[in-house]
Amino acid sequence: MTASPENGTSRPAGASSALVRSLRALVSAERVLTRHQDLIVYSYDASFLTRLKPGLPDVVVQPQTTAEVAAVVAAAAEHGVPVTPRGAGTAQTGGPVPARGGVVLDLSRMNRVLETDLDNLQVIVEPGVVHATLNAALEPQGFFFPPDPGSSQMCTIGGMVAGNTSGMRAVKYGATAEYVLGLEVVLADGTVITTGGLRSRALKSVSGYDLTRLFVGSEGTLGVITRIRLKVIPVPERRGVVMAAFCSIEAAGETVIDVFRARLRPAAIEIMDRTACRAAMLHVPGLVLPQGEGVLFFQVDGPPPAVTYEAEKLAAVCRRRANHVEWAEDPARVNALWQARAVVGAASGRVREEATRVCAGEDICVPIIQVPAALAAIQEISRRHGFPILTYGHIGDGNLHAAPLIDMRDLAEVDRAHQAADEIHRLALRINGTTTAEHGVGLVRAAYMDEEHGPALGVMRAIKKALDPAGIMNPGKMGLGREGRG
Amino acid sequence: MSTASAGGAGQGPSGGQGCGQYGIVANVFERVSAVAGEDVRSLLGELQKCMRCGQCRASCPVFAESGRETDVARGKLGLLLEELGGDLRPDRELYARLTRCVNCGRCRLECPSGADTGYMLLEGRCLLQRRIGLPPVKAAVVRGLFGRPAVLRAAAAALGLVQALLFRPSPVDPRHVRSIWRLPVFGQRMLLPRMRKRRPATAPALAAGRRQYVAPADAPVVIYPGCLVDLGYPELLTAAQEVFARLGRRVVVPEGLVCCGAPAAYAGDADTARRLAAENLKALAGHLDSPGSRLAFLCPSCAVAFRHDYPAYLFGRMSGGTEALAAAGLTMDAVSDVAAKSVDATALAWELGIGEHLAGPPISASVTYHDPCHLRRLLGVHSQPREALRALAGGGFREAPRPDSCCGFGGTFALEHVAASAQMLDRRAGELASTGAQLVATACPGCMAWLANGLDRAGGGQRTVHLIELIARGLGGGV
Incomplete structure (x- = not known):
């Protein structure tokens, strides 16, 4: 943290009082935070790295309008000070944590749904709208925004766009990018642009370079997203669930391939390994999962007869290799079957008392046929380092979430967890996967960018330089600086 | 600008050659637990369970109004960890932030990691209080008044006299009295329950x-x-x-x-x-x-x-x-x-079957219901009061929006953080008033007193009542 433990002073040493003065003139004073105790809580996200080594901002601003964001960015540019945008701070990458101090823009108070244009299948929202809040407002009207991150109840749409995040339903519905029709972005000099057409309400457009796609997933390194035109689609009438248990992880992996070959397209295909199943059963007394090395969960959705047909056919495909198959489409049974998958994140802590789950090596994606091999390799890494790693994930697109459970009071174990994460990342690259499927690069995966992208990283750096020549937009992230360090 | 704070965070892993390349030599958990006593060690053991996922942003009623990250458990525990690590001076500002909390238990119940936020916040405030003492007003209230029954009774009697002089009976509910002046910060006249003589031992x-x-x-x-x-x-x-x-x-x-x-x-x-x-x-x-x-x-x-x-x-x-x-x-x-x-x-x-003794709707009024946080969340009681009210209210039971939300009282929270509490109160009273019900039933004397203020400010003429009174009234003439 800062060199000085003083918290009675209004600003930590090094903050530019001229900048703070101008910020107070631009944004109402109670939304410009400079007390040390206010800044500390912006010095971390859910990443393992920032829990160990926080990054303190010099000032936090909570803007409420695009004009305020533009004015703050322009003032920061004038003073040559970094700007780090932040939503709910639920990232697991260090992305919303300032690597070099400066201004944090807390956008979570720009949280209005500006327009609900359902006839044209779209809504216009501010970046701070919480994902679950948006869908709670849309679903009674028969529509939804399909990406479904585990952090739905608190994460913001702005964060989802900046990270191009997804969730379980990505198998059928894809990631956030597929639903972003246009953006309003404040560039690094304070200019405001609209991508996807200034006044467009079109659902398709190939007019010009696809700047919308460029900003989606840019993690705040190119500009600040202040308004989002989002495509929404009708909610499926019914949902069903199929659960199948397998004697081997390989059999589970092969079943996923069988499913696609059988021309089925479930909304989600999830896998839990044996450790994850044990965690779920410890967490929910009375929950009984069938014996097996791995359990698959399928979600199917659509019109009622289609759901019945698809679930029955899925169950038949599973029975070829599974030792236990169940399916349901009435909501109570669906929830009962889905319960183990729903609680697995919460349950991870139960596998080891006096320990914490850390987010490290937590988001690799591998080719589907490599999923069984990757799960076995992660268990081998776990054995070698001497702490449990619980693995579950979206096998339908090869995305695995590994959760090491360590005691942070044990320095050697902390260090081994870093090694384990590094090994998991390198495993993914070795078997033609990627280090991150939906969480992002941020600080924690910046070092892999060169190896993963080669000369393409040079093009990314050129784009960054063109849009942000002074390098003030979320510096230190995504390996965009020289030496691969941002 | 300061770069000293974040040099480490900017580095990240740089290779796969084993230990030491991360620029991290120690972390607060390891550093503090190496020298701390068993008490602090076990607090750290619980603190590390908070993986900072931010779920408490979805559950904290104080945060819902304020939008301040320091109000949610993740923020408070972050501050506590800094203090234990010696990077934050224990002071009144820290105490005020750690007590901006209605102690409703939502963050604990909804924590995906099962972190016991209740234990950590109570223990954290306790450790801090031992170092810097309680703020004088709070010490006077929790130690001087509630800590000493005889003083509390004398103070209540004195308050009764003050009420006789400076308060007037509430026009909607005579068991509440209203101050004749507007309170600073609160911005309104304050309603209090009228202090009464000592209760009879037996009805x-x-x-x-x-x-x-x-x-x-x-x-x-x-x-x-x-x-x-x-x-x-x-x-x-x-x-x-x-x-x-x-x-x-x-x-x-x-x-x-x-x-x-x-x-x-x-x-x-x-x-x-x-x-x-x-x-x-x-x-x-x-x-x-x-x-x-x-x-x-x-x-x-x-x-x-x-x-x-x-x-x-x-x-x-x-x-x-x-x-x-x-x-x-x-x-x-x-x-x-x-x-x-x-x-x-x-x-x-x-549970004991009072439903069978109810003689029919005893009141012609329509009623809405406010769930006390502790009753609904921590004691799991929410369907029984509604069943009771459906049986009791002649004018019908009307559910208010957001049935799970807090009135903002939180005991001394309302005293120490008046503005935040009043903001929560106004929102909740508005929701209850919007039902158009004539009575606002609840099952907590604290919610009753505080909501009486909110309803007074909303100006709809509704009054608050405890469910047990309605049940007793529903017994008809038998008693």
């Missing part, structure tokens, strides 16, 4: 000996009234006595009960809280011996103190708990036995 109807016990006489319903009922709403105690008598239960209100200790515990003064807890447990000795006996509460916050906080925190995992238990001559078995018998009075009445 008149019971003294007449007209009751036949249905349950054995050694399975009594013991009632813990709580300070606010005792001093401001004694008629709630009478109502409860009548309700349980109608159910054929022997009703006991032991002498010598004092404040439950929750205000002190929430403020970080575990010593005062434990002293009060021990006094209560001694006053109850002998009354709850039979398996069928129950301890019924009119205030869910008091119930949570007895049911959960005594065994789990004060005499449980908080530092000094075991020693305090021994010093008070108590055993964990005794504390746990009282905890297991502690229940909300309205839920108990419902």
